[in-house]
Amino acid sequence: MRQSLEDEFTAFVAARGQSLLRIAHALTGDREAAQDLVQGALAKAYARWPRIHTDAEAYVRKIIYNDRASAWRRPGRQNEVTVADVPDVAAGDRHDQRVADRITVQQALLSLPARQRAVLVMRYLEDRSVEETAEALGCRPGTVASQASRALVKLRDMVGDRITSMGGAR
Amino acid sequence: MRDLEESLRDAVLDLADGAPLTENLATVARARGRRIRRRRRTALGAFVVVMFAAVAVPYVALRREAPQPVVEPAPTVTVTPSVLTRALPGFSIKSPYRLPGGATVSMLTLPGADDSKMYVSLDRSTGRYRQLAFAYDPLGMSADGKLFAGSTGSGKVRVLDAADRTVDTIGVRMQFDIDSKPEWSPDGSRLLLPTPDGFAVYDVATKSHRVFENSAIRYFCPDLCYFTWLPNGREVAVGRRDDNVPRSEARAAVVASADIYSADTGKLVRSIPMTGVPASTDAWSPDGRSVLVRVQDEDFSTSTRIADTTTGALRGDPISGQALFLGDGRILAIGSRHAELFTADGIPLEEATLPRQFNDAILTVTRN
Numbered sequence: 001m002r003q004s005l006e007d008e009f010t011a012f013v014a015a016r017g018q019s020l021l022r023i024a025h026a027l028t029g030d031r032e033a034a035q036d037l038v039q040g041a042l043a044k045a046y047a048r049w050p051r052i053h054t055d056a057e058a059y060v061r062k063i064i065y066n067d068r069a070s071a072w073r074r075p076g077r078q079n080e081v082t083v084a085d086v087p088d089v090a091a092g093d094r095h096d097q098r099v100a101d102r103i104t105v106q107q108a109l110l111s112l113p114a115r116q117r118a119v120l121v122m123r124y125l126e127d128r129s130v131e132e133t134a135e136a137l138g139c140r141p142g143t144v145a146s147q148a149s150r151a152l153v154k155l156r157d158m159v160g161d162r163i164t165s166m167g168g169a170r
Numbered sequence: 171m172r173d174l175e176e177s178l179r180d181a182v183l184d185l186a187d188g189a190p191l192t193e194n195l196a197t198v199a200r201a202r203g204r205r206i207r208r209r210r211r212t213a214l215g216a217f218v219v220v221m222f223a224a225v226a227v228p229y230v231a232l233r234r235e236a237p238q239p240v241v242e243p244a245p246t247v248t249v250t251p252s253v254l255t256r257a258l259p260g261f262s263i264k265s266p267y268r269l270p271g272g273a274t275v276s277m278l279t280l281p282g283a284d285d286s287k288m289y290v291s292l293d294r295s296t297g298r299y300r301q302l303a304f305a306y307d308p309l310g311m312s313a314d315g316k317l318f319a320g321s322t323g324s325g326k327v328r329v330l331d332a333a334d335r336t337v338d339t340i341g342v343r344m345q346f347d348i349d350s351k352p353e354w355s356p357d358g359s360r361l362l363l364p365t366p367d368g369f370a371v372y373d374v375a376t377k378s379h380r381v382f383e384n385s386a387i388r389y390f391c392p393d394l395c396y397f398t399w400l401p402n403g404r405e406v407a408v409g410r411r412d413d414n415v416p417r418s419e420a421r422a423a424v425v426a427s428a429d430i431y432s433a434d435t436g437k438l439v440r441s442i443p444m445t446g447v448p449a450s451t452d453a454w455s456p457d458g459r460s461v462l463v464r465v466q467d468e469d470f471s472t473s474t475r476i477a478d479t480t481t482g483a484l485r486g487d488p489i490s491g492q493a494l495f496l497g498d499g500r501i502l503a504i505g506s507r508h509a510e511l512f513t514a515d516g517i518p519l520e521e522a523t524l525p526r527q528f529n530d531a532i533l534t535v536t537r538n
Contacts, residue, residue, distance in 0.1 A: 010196050018191070021191075021195075022187070022189045023186065026189075031188070034190065035190055038199075039202060040202065043198075043205075043206055044203070045199070045203070047203040047207045049203075104177075105177045105178050109178065109185070110185075120178065120182065138346075156174060
């Protein structure tokens with residue numbers, strides 16, 4: 001690869017690596033898995049950098065989401081974090097309650113199937129529209145909407161009625 | 171209590187904030203990326219060498235090569251007490267490669283550069299293999315190897331010949347699911363294209379197509395969602411999941427039937443109760459009594475089974491690899507390293523080791 005393209009790849013990773021790791025960590029909940037996911041996606045990007053360098057970030061993010069979302073389909077791979085019971089959190093003041101809610105939802109989120117989690121991360125971390133999410137995941141907008149809906153229903157089932165109101169996805 | 175979505179947004183942000191700091195990302199990615207490139211080049215290079223050796227090597231050198239033996243088809247269908255195992259000869263572009271049972275390798279799909287595919291197909295007029303100039307993925311090849319079809323990615327499907335000459339361009343946006351592709355009818359006169367809302371059928375002779383919209387097909391489609399032709403070339407099959415079983419992303423869908431649609435009217439003709447999906451257009455036995463189906467376990471592991479075409483009852487042990495019925499009623503299965511012959515009831519007859527040249531290739535096989 002030409003030196004200018006090599007430099008461009010290095011600069012891209014320096015500029016966007018942390019942002020990509022944040023997405024990967026939200027998807028996996030595991031630091032090593034997140035690093036592996038991003039490194040794998042960047043490696044694929046590097047392998048075809050001359051072709052994709054003009055739209056590298058979209059390419060890498062698509063690989064991250066798809067590698068993660070498709071991983072659960074591979075036989076023998078267990079990608080869900082089993083949460084037998086979402087732990088009860090002692091009632092406290094308003095701030096404590098906020099923290100407790102976040103921990104409860106975080107654990108429930110990590111127990112969702114990877115594809116549903118991918119949809120929620122795109123929608124809630126990246127504020128992507130249904131159409132943008134569908135394009136990145138290579139599915140129809142209707143599938144994104146149904147995945148998001150099913151994920152929210154699952155989350156509500158898991159966290160019980162301690163979180164009572166649920167609005168529509170943006 | 172706060173809104174669930176508000177808590178969810180906070181939870182996702184918390185998770186993102188817990189990401190490790192970047193460390194040597196570019197260095198590690200570069201090293202892994204170079205390995206990916208090397209693997210692709212090795213796979214590609216091996217075949218390019220084979221492909222062009224015949225052209226580049228002087229005639230005298232070619233003459234010195236020992237002739238490549240061709241695997242002879244087994245003459246009769248007999249059940250032997252023990253399974254024979256043998257190694258098949260190496261692949262050469264200079265003659266049709268025959269597999270046990272007399273089937274021919276009609277195309278090799280190889281990993282190309284930059285995530286693309288490379289196709290090497292058999293030219294029946296010369297009996298030699300040649301690299302195709304196009305890399306549509308997926309690519310559908312007609313049974314006689316003369317026509318190909320691939321989506322251009324812009325809501326069109328291109329029908330072309332092996333020389334990359336456009337035969338026609340069909341204004342149909344294809345739906346891409348795992349294992350779905352443009353599917354040629356057994357006689358090559360029609361082309362079946364899966365669409366987001368059903369399917370389309372293209373007629374080669376009239377260069378016209380019809381789109382049959384039926385959103386129920388996709389809604390009820392199991393995880394293995396693709397169309398295949400029936401041997402009559404007038405009907406197509408697609409799996410239907412059991413809608414009494416709640417859907418889950420964590421488990422494979424339960425298949426209830428293979429639904430048969432008319433390629434002329436797009437109407438549902440009949441449903442065959444089935445726990446698997448017809449494996450391919452070549453999956454139907456010559457006597458019409460059996461079909462090879464792909465059955466998925468809850469954990470998405472997939473095996474090929476023999477099913478009765480009336481009751482859907484499975485018989486025989488699971489068969490590994492891509493399987494098809496041969497013209498004499500035997501079954502040929504191609505795995506990553508082996509080819510195996512079975513009786514129509516799935517009793518193993520013969521096993522053969524494939525040459526290492528096929529290690530990275532997906533074989534398209536035509537029954538004789």
